[in-house]
Amino acid sequence: MNWRLQGSKVLVVDLNGDAVRAASGSMVAYEGDIAFKSAGTGGGGGLRAALMQRVAGESLNLMECRGRGTLHLAVSAMDVVLVELAGEELRAESEQLLALSEGLRTEVVFAGLQGATSGQGLFTTKVTGHGPLALLSAGGPPIALRVTPQAPLVVDPQAFIASRGRLSQTFVTDVSWRNLAGEGSGEAFSLRFEGDGVVYVQPEERG
Amino acid sequence: MSIQSTTPQPLDPTTLPDHDNVPGNAYAYCVRLTQPLFMQTGRMIAYYPAPGGQGIRFEPLMATSLTGMVAERFSSPLYSRDWVVANGSAHVILGDRGFDINSYDLDQGNLTVRAANLLAFDASLELKESIIPGFLTLIGTGKFLASSSGPVIFVEPPIRVDPEALVGWADCPAPSLHFDAGWMGHFLGAARGALLGTRSGEERQYDFTGAGTVLLQSSERMMEDPQVLRRLEGEVDGLGTGQLQRLQQVIQSRLMQQQQ
Numbered sequence: 430m431n432w433r434l435q436g437s438k439v440l441v442v443d444l445n446g447d448a449v450r451a452a453s454g455s456m457v458a459y460e461g462d463i464a465f466k467s468a469g470t471g472g473g474g475g476l477r478a479a480l481m482q483r484v485a486g487e488s489l490n491l492m493e494c495r496g497r498g499t500l501h502l503a504v505s506a507m508d509v510v511l512v513e514l515a516g517e518e519l520r521a522e523s524e525q526l527l528a529l530s531e532g533l534r535t536e537v538v539f540a541g542l543q544g545a546t547s548g549q550g551l552f553t554t555k556v557t558g559h560g561p562l563a564l565l566s567a568g569g570p571p572i573a574l575r576v577t578p579q580a581p582l583v584v585d586p587q588a589f590i591a592s593r594g595r596l597s598q599t600f601v602t603d604v605s606w607r608n609l610a611g612e613g614s615g616e617a618f619s620l621r622f623e624g625d626g627v628v629y630v631q632p633e634e635r636g
Numbered sequence: 637m638s639i640q641s642t643t644p645q646p647l648d649p650t651t652l653p654d655h656d657n658v659p660g661n662a663y664a665y666c667v668r669l670t671q672p673l674f675m676q677t678g679r680m681i682a683y684y685p686a687p688g689g690q691g692i693r694f695e696p697l698m699a700t701s702l703t704g705m706v707a708e709r710f711s712s713p714l715y716s717r718d719w720v721v722a723n724g725s726a727h728v729i730l731g732d733r734g735f736d737i738n739s740y741d742l743d744q745g746n747l748t749v750r751a752a753n754l755l756a757f758d759a760s761l762e763l764k765e766s767i768i769p770g771f772l773t774l775i776g777t778g779k780f781l782a783s784s785s786g787p788v789i790f791v792e793p794p795i796r797v798d799p800e801a802l803v804g805w806a807d808c809p810a811p812s813l814h815f816d817a818g819w820m821g822h823f824l825g826a827a828r829g830a831l832l833g834t835r836s837g838e839e840r841q842y843d844f845t846g847a848g849t850v851l852l853q854s855s856e857r858m859m860e861d862p863q864v865l866r867r868l869e870g871e872v873d874g875l876g877t878g879q880l881q882r883l884q885q886v887i888q889s890r891l892m893q894q895q896q
Binding site for chain 1: 732
């Protein structure tokens with residue numbers, strides 16, 4: 430399996446009889462003999478997980494693409510970020526996941542309870558295992574920000590794409606942030622990351 | 637299994653610029669906050685609090701501890717609800733819906749910019765409302781950040797520009813509205829109002845004269861400006877019953893057009 434970018438917005442995957450899970454509707458072209466079938470919501474974990482997804486709106490619609498050939502994936506001209514996981518944990522907004530290799534497991538996790546307005550950040554999709562995955566960034570190339578014990582990071586939940594590594598994520602609902610979020614739009618809380626890892630953000634806020 | 641890619645190199649406070657675009661990213665900008673900064677709400681995407689500091693406080697202009705400074709520098713009641721003063725020490729990263737972001741230096745100058753495109757400005761600058769609705773003027777010495785749809789193009793008057801492509805102007809007099817002569821001829825010849833619905837969108841232009849610089853963006857994609865609505869609501873107060881009914885008709889026909 431070979432993963433590469435064509436330009437910055439199209440992911441190209443070569444398949445040799447193996448499979449990749451990709452966001453439903455993200456296939457723009459393919460060559461060869463590839464079969465597509467719905468892989469469900471991809472959350473795994475039976476009824477409880479399905480219920481959580483229903484509650485959270487954190488649903489991950491994936492299709493399984495299996496066969497031999499070359500697959501081209503893209504969504505809404507968003508930039509694509511390739512990440513290779515080597516056993517560590519990645520947490521992502523489900524709508525920012527473009528593709529996952531076979532070796533990766535996904536699970537919806539409860540991330541915390543605070544006065545969320547849109548549900549973003551409340552539940553996230555946890556990805557674990559070994560292999561490449563592709564994320565989407567709206568509004569331009571993604572920004573990777575390193576978090577260390579000396580340098581914690583505060584992120585706007587609407588610009589958050591994913592976090593990776595040994596990070597603890599807390600919701601901060603200070604009045605000060607509420608001022609910044611503005612009227613009628615934005616979240617009343619910010620995400621604070623501490624520990625050791627990398628956080629990916631995009632230059633555009635999800636509406 | 638192999639990956640050929642340029643996964644973005646992780647940045648941290650030691651590698652982020654103090655006042656520049658995020659490396660390789662025209663759509664994000666990093667400012668090292670050391671003194672008060674005026675920021676438009678909803679434009680910050682992340683920040684690193686400086687070690688040992690108190691983080692950042694974002695104070696609404698209505699309830700700030702710096703009332704005297706704000707009253708002196710921010711001379712626009714209309715826009716005061718959309719701005720905050722950021723105070724503290726941190727690396728702040730700003731983004732604006734995927735628009736290009738640029739920094740501008742003013743040295744004893746004045747520059748007028750579309751309000752929705754202005755992201756942040758130093759407290760050393762003074763902000764006033766422009767006579768042209770929807771634009772803000774910055775006066776003095778300092779830096780500010782503004783966004784544009786595509787890179788900014790600098791041109792010199794005399795020039796006529798499409799209102800939607802206008803980002804701002806510096807040093808030259810405020811523009812006047814110019815209507816294409818051919819279109820005016822038709823308009824005057826036809827029954828009054830009959831042509832108002834048949835605009836091409838290009839007959840209405842801003843006319844710049846004098847010496848200075850005009851800033852244009854390469855795309856006409858418009859951002860919805862909440863102030864337009866607020867300003868119109870304010871003006872409705874002065875209307876009589878007949879005028880209000882007429883306004884209702886206009887709004888209804890516009891709504892029907894948009895729904896089609």
